[in-house]
Amino acid sequence: MLEIQKFDKIIAANWKLQGSFDFVKRYLDELNSNILEKQGVCSIVCPPSIYLHKLVNNLKSIFLGAQDCSNYNSGAYTGEVSANMLKELSCNFCIVGHSERRKIFKQSNKDICLKAKNLLDQSIHPIICIGETLEEKNKNLTKEVLFNQISKSIPNNGSKNSVILAYEPIWAIGTSLTPSLEEINDIHYFIKNEIQNFKNYKVIYGGSVKSNNATNIMELNNVDGVLVGGASLDPLEFRKIMNS
């Protein structure tokens, strides 16, 4: 596995359900036209799994990630993609537990724990997403929600060297809203330091990250990088974020 603790920053692009063969070609052309200037940055692109084979071996100094994997390793599970299949496509990372998958596809912490275990068995780093709704935030339940998600979704074979946590407040995803810098730093401090058995994990922030706020967010002491949705679809914008 990669030594994720040695990276200063981890910057991941989540394309969600977007792309086409033509889009992949243009994206690669743009992204590869300039080498990344920053040292110590682990950059990751997570396209829909159907496009992974188009990106593998064609990304310069950027790792490949998937957006989800099956709870199962093989068998009669129509429509699923397993962790070992992602391994064959040279994925080093896989997002699991994104709030869209938790909400729309009814994935539970138990499902996410199973997926993360399967990924770790294949030496793929899970990027486990956690985050509160606006209602939970307004009721002051953020830390309780995060504690529950973290303690139930990190599998026994996970460690700070293998698992990345992505703090994504649900109300900040795709809305152009973000918590204040102080709030982000405070929540990341809580995640990194105050949960027994899960200390010093890499914690990246996601939710309306763009090139104009990425530098300020990534300069925060407790922020180890960003997970970028909408803004990652523009390769120039994503490169700016990688160079932030």
Ligand code: PGA
């Ligand atoms: P956004 O999405 O950057 O478009 O807010 C982030 C995510 O869903 O991971």
